[in-house]
Amino acid sequence: MKTVHIRIRGQVQGVGFRPFVWRLARELGLRGTVRNDGEGVWIHAAGENLNAFARALWDQAPPLARVDSVDVSPTPELPEGEGFSIIATTVGSARTGVTPDAMTCPACATEVLDPADRRFAYPFANCTHCGPRFSIVEAIPYDRGSTTMAGFRLCPDCRKEYDDPDDRRFHAQPIACPSCGPKAWLEVGGSGRLLDTPDPITAAAAHLREGAILAIKGIGGFHLACDARNEKAVTRLRVRKRRPTKPFALMAPDLGTITHHARVSDQEAQTLASPAAPIVLLEIRDEGSALGSTAEGIAPSVAPEQWALGWMLPTSPLHLLLLRAFGGPLVMTSGNLSGEPQAVDNGEAREKLAPFADLFLMHDRPIARRLDDSVARVVAGRARLQRRARGYAPETLPLPPGLEKAPAVLAHGALLKSTLCLTREGEALLSHHLGDLDDTLTAEEYAKADRDYAELMDHRPDVLAHDLHPDYPSTAQAEARARETGLPLEPVQHHHAHVAAVMAENGWPLDGGTVLGVALDGLGWGPDDTVWGGEFLLCDYRDFTRLAHLKPVPLPGGGAAQSEPWRNLLAHLDAAGLSKDADRLLDRHPLAPLRAAITKGVNSPLSSSCGRLFDAVAAALGIAPDKQSHEGEAAMALETLARPFMDSQRLPHYHLPLDAGGRLDPAPLWRALMDDLGRGVPRGIIAARFHRGLAESIAETALTLAGTHAARAIALTGGCLQNATLLEGVLEALGNFRTLTHALVPANDGGLSLGQAVVAGARRCGG
Known part of the structure; x- marks a missing residue:
């Protein structure tokens, strides 16, 4: 081929990709043009070194670029002429990714600290390798006029840099200096x-x-x-x-x-x-x-x-x-x-x-x-996101093999740590962290973000996915959209979505067979109308079977039990036959009314929540507040208490046996823990024994179930597995069995919309 069209897709706008192409083409003696458009970068090139050119587009891309595909096709000869040029952007349907905001690069940092530089002490210096992107873009293709920098007219010096393909600020859309930029x-x-x-x-x-x-x-x-x-x-x-x-x-x-x-x-x-x-x-x-x-x-x-x-x-x-x-x-x-x-x-x-x-x-x-x-937190040698926002969003993720042709999905997440996920043409765009929808202002921002992403990415879904819980604002948002558009709804069980998210992040194929999903979190609505949260699920993308779970105990006071750990301690001790210990430890609290409510089944739903188990143990050790001021407060205190003792000795652990009904029973744990408290064992050692026992019991159960049901991998997910001590313990106990864990997608509910999206897409792929 002497003349070709090359279509490049990925994160290729706002990262200096066109000047990179221009310089590369000149080095290889090619003629032609390069431009941005709604799908990415479009090249028309002619010459003798096109194969080397195409390889270099993959191998030598700029630091902030991510090349997902380079499609080369022959085309009629270019008109005779000299050189290679960058031409104006063409507007079209938005199919390319938006680059996340990037930390100040070393070159720009050097300039702002150099008294001899014209950008010395200038707080808005940037170039094609750094600076604001997603936070300022208002439309695609990404050009200055489509950003919030449109109102700042370039001075002659900045214009010269902006127009020079040999300058690292060539078409850096936020380019600015003290003369013409923000102040x-x-x-x-x-x-x-x-x-x-x-x-x-x-x-x-x-x-x-x-x-x-x-x-x-x-x-x-x-x-x-x-x-x-x-x-x-x-x-x-x-x-x-x-x-x-x-x-x-x-x-x-x-x-x-x-x-x-x-x-x-x-x-x-x-x-x-x-x-x-x-x-x-x-x-x-x-x-x-x-x-x-x-x-x-x-x-x-x-x-x-x-x-x-x-x-x-x-x-x-x-x-x-x-x-x-x-x-x-x-x-x-x-x-x-x-x-x-x-x-x-x-x-x-x-x-x-x-x-x-x-x-x-x-x-x-x-x-x-x-x-x-x-x-982020580095656990077991990998940086793992706990909140995905500035610097990562809205970078897209590839959909797993087999889902490339799935219909476009808009998934709405759940209640806490809400996100949206948009899928289309083999990619998933997981939104930035939007917050907890039980706050009215956050719910309003969530609705705005829904509209913002649809407009920015020109996304037209074929199906709307949402959590099973009927009362979540995210469910209401999906239902309202369905009424407006006539689009079908796809409800997805909370923990199935968790497992599907970690499968998708790891590229598990649609036809890859089942995995044994371990989903440990605070709560999620189950199809049996109980509250789940300590689950062992045999999963593929389309469906799941609940094989085992933590033995359910009541949530006294319903929602109040999420913020008041002592309520969970009462429920666990009573369920373990240790009511006298509950009376002794909780004598300041109104136990009789709660026990009556539990007996009558009033506002006390059954729950297999792992998160509430952590709360109960923290309350037993006296390190949990009567009412938590933020989610995970008691569990974080418990991990802090345990951490210094985890490696000091091989402690005996508190075991949770799996009964014939597929339930991990915490009762033996509670009897051993109460015995240790009575003997004056230091609380840090008790906390460490709890972490180790839970980790080893989880791994033992997962290995048994994976072997029995021929699962090809064990997938670990859910907010409780953001606890580094617990995750490290589970991974160690699983040994060499193939495991799927999170890194770029949060294990908590921030990754839930991705799981909903791939489940909804898979169910409509057939097969």
Whole structure:
């Protein structure tokens, strides 16, 4: 072939792909053109080195690019002419991915710290290798006029860079400089009154050193920041934000600062410094007491009684300059009242954050959509996302083999950690973290995101998937869409969706046979009208069979049991025949009315929840609050208590036997645990025995069931398996059996919509 068309699909817009193609074509002596369009990148090329050219498109792509396909087809000869050129974008149906926002690259960081550079101290420097993308794009194809940078007219110097294919800022859509780009300023409180200073960032750092709380407009929304070493400032932020105990994230100016306070492996360092720049949960360097301690120099209130802290590096030049000027770590938490969506607009921030912040570090670059910080944890050698947002969304995932021709699906997720998932033409787009839909404002943002993704990606679903629970707002959203459009609905059981999500992430083929899914979480509605949460399911994409589960116990008070761990302790001890222990441990609580309600079956649904088992054990050890201030508070305290004792000795564990009815019975665990408490065994050892016993019982059950039913793999999923101690224990006990685990997709409900989407697609693939 002497002349070809080449279609490139993937993450290939906004990453410097066209100048890369231009330079490569010139090196190989090719003639032709390259352009962006709605499907990706389109090349028309002629010459003698087309095979080498096509290979290099795969092998040498720019750092932020992800090439999913390179399709080459012969075409009529090009008209005679010289050279290779980049031509104007053509508009069409949006079929290409949008690039996630990316951390400041080393070249841009060097420039903003160099007094001789024209972008010295400029907080919005970027290039094709870094900067805002998804947070500013308003339409596809991705061009400056389709972003929130459209209102900033390029100065001659920036225009020259933007138009030069040899410059790393060629067609960098957010390109800017102090002469023509966004500007930052410092305001007092929520008044809108500017603080008179020539250097707002340096002034903000000075106020932070004096104990002020600062609202900062970042890439995907506002943060609230304060000196992480100042206990009074951190406590003040907790009171103002109404966040009593949930850990705060930290931002450090460099990796050296983080390693001073935390143990950082090579994998963790790579994750911190990756373009996505997530928050990474890192073990505190000073291990301290069994209940956790604060790293040296970090205020105790940053993360009370935790064994790990969440750290991140500066995500933009603004953050880089602020952290350098401050000279130490800052608390960097989302700019919102706990549970609500973070503020993104300047006016919204002045109104909502005035009660929290003393000063506002603002800028005038609009944010197209709010994006929380992503959260990751390295477990068993892999970085695993716990929240997928800035830096990762909206990067697409390939659908498993066999689902390439499945109909387009829109999946709506569940209640907590809600996400949406859009599938089309062999790809799945898992949305950014949208939050918990039991908050009204979050539910409103969820509905906006539904419309936003549909418009941005020009997505027209053929089927709508949702959770089985009839009362979830996400279910209501799917049902409303079905009424408007006449599209069919596909309800998907919660834990089947969990297992399908981990199968899909690992590329398990549609015809790959069954897997043994282990889904451990707080709750999910079962088809038997009980609350599930400790499940062993034989699954393919289309269907599942429940083989085993934790033995159900009541949830006294229904929803109240999710936030009040002592209720679960009562239910578990009574179910184990240990009512006298319940009377002794819970003598401050109204037990008689709850027991009467359980006996009568009033507001006490049966549940196999693993999450509620963790709550009950934490309550038994006296480390759970009467009422949790955030999800997972008791379980996190229990892991912190256990962690120092897990490797010190081979502890005897608390075993959960599998009975003839396929139920793992916690009663023997409770009898052994109560015996240890009575003998004065240290609580840390009891917590470690619980973790090890649960992990080994899960693995033993999974191996037995997988062997009996000829399952080809064991898939581990659900929010409880974000507990690093539990996941490590299960993986160790499973040995060499093939396992499927999460990495890019959260194990919690943040990955649920992906599972719903592949189940709905598979059910309509036939076969």
